[in-house]
Amino acid sequence: MLDSDSVKTEKIYYEDAYAVHFTANVISSGGNSIVLDRTAFFPEEGGQSPDRGVIAGFPVVDVRIRDGYIHHVLEIPEGKRMPAEGDAVEGAIDWDHRFSNMQQHSGEHIFSGLVHTEFGFDNVGFHLSDREVTMDFNGVFPEGGLAMIEQKANEAIWSNIGTQISFLEGTEAREAEYRSKLELTGAVRVVTFPGIDACACCAPHVRRSGEIGCLAVVGSINYKGGTRVSILCGRRAMQLFAREHMLLIRTANFLTTSAENVPESTMRLKNENTSLKAALKSASIAAMEMKAAALPAGDHDACLFEENELTGKVMQETVNRMTEKISGYCGLFCGNDAEGYRFAVGSRKKDSREMAKILRERFGARGGGKPEMVQGSVHAAESEIKMLFD
Ligand SMILES: [Zn+2]
CATH class of the missing domain: 3.30.980.10 (Threonyl-trna Synthetase; Chain A, domain 2)
Structure with missing residues (x-):
């Protein structure tokens, strides 16, 4: 039994940090934890995690020090007996870990x-x-x-x-x-x-x-x-x-260059990517402007669909172009039927929030905005959306 007057666990690692195997007697055993009269296991102490290893053939999963006694927590498989007080046991620490x-x-x-x-x-x-x-x-x-x-x-x-x-x-x-x-x-x-x-x-x-x-x-x-x-x-x-x-x-290897050139090559790719993005943006603005220009003017509703990725800014600009000549709802839907669409709807005469409400009620769309323009996303088929703009 443990009490404050008993001799505390002898710390073999104090004298010999290289001791791997040792024999000891169990001085206390309870639950899945045992205390030995001597041990090579370093407990969790001073910021360092404990040693791993085995005692009596059982894996040691934790080692803690309390009142000078070192408690070893063992993993005991079903049906196996925990070492009891008075037993002599053999232990070994995991040397690589130590x-x-x-x-x-x-x-x-x-x-x-x-x-x-x-x-x-x-x-x-x-x-x-x-x-x-x-x-x-x-x-x-x-x-x-x-x-x-x-x-x-x-x-x-x-x-x-x-x-x-x-x-x-x-x-x-x-x-x-x-x-x-x-x-x-x-x-x-x-x-x-x-x-x-x-x-x-x-x-x-x-x-x-x-x-x-x-x-x-x-x-x-x-x-x-x-x-x-x-x-x-x-x-x-x-x-x-x-x-x-x-x-x-x-x-x-991926960049087909040498290790020394990886930072430079990566920087070059990054810069290329930035200028390609800028070029793509101007190309998509030009393409959308052409599509908007091709629409007939009047006081009807109109909508455009675009599969290629457009930035929110390009979508807004395109809708503004449309509202200059068409006074009904002007919608732009970017995406596809399978993955859904991001949208912008604008109008100079009508309240765009009404269209956002219809999209929300019919298709569970998200988003909102001002009477002049709303933006959001919706999961619906192109054919279903088009019917709203007739
Ligand atoms: Zn230290």
Whole structure:
């Protein structure tokens, strides 16, 4: 049974971040959660998501720390027995997942240490999940500041600095210089990359900085008056590079150009698209003007149908052209029977809102406007609409 006087769960990862397999005794079991006397599983703590793995053959889906005890939530299949108090169990963490977290977390310390030295900003928020690694700094970086820190962080990684982990107590803890200094009781675990950073931390770290591999800044935004920086290290940085490189190559192949020319080619396509749109607009204005000009003048109603896409402005202009010579309702319907029509109806003598009302009542059309012109959309057949303009 758990009580405040019992010996708390021994954290194997405190002493050995590389321990994968371990044996332990169950000191408490309830629901789908067990507490062990010792564990290699890092719980959700300090902004980092927990380890994955197996205990007694069951997948570990969550690991949480409460009052110094580490609770492992297991996925127990139907008909299987949960490990009971007093049982000896074998456990193993998912090493790939753990090592990736170690790369990210050690990389974060080096980055934050350099930021503190160069700019004096504190890391006031850290988040390490399977999807992202973010740090919140209480300051705004000058132009080029992040790139400079990224460069220095990679140099520190490639210098292959040995990690030092120490437990400081009392005066020693009070007098030592390290980040994340809090008024803690008991020993403080300090993780040091000599010459770069020292920081109070409970998480597993790499033995030497070289194991981080590399560090890439992948984003930064202004956040609560400071800066939220996203990074990726090691394997995750390589995965991002591979994914984005593939996207770039696919885009280059699509544009039948080289990767270097992708920005220019894309800009050229965009500019071409803009001028084509403008040319299409003038062509459709000219075409619609011709159609409007071909209509006989008089005080009857008239309507035009157009399959090609027209902008709202072109539709308005065409209807205005029609109302100059025809004093009844002048309608323009753009679209087709299957997908429906966008419409503009205008008149100099009649109230166009009346026609909008008829379209709404007969066909459930949407839209409205002023007596001079209404606009909207309708699902109806061309033949049915035409009958309204006789
Ligand atoms: Zn840390």
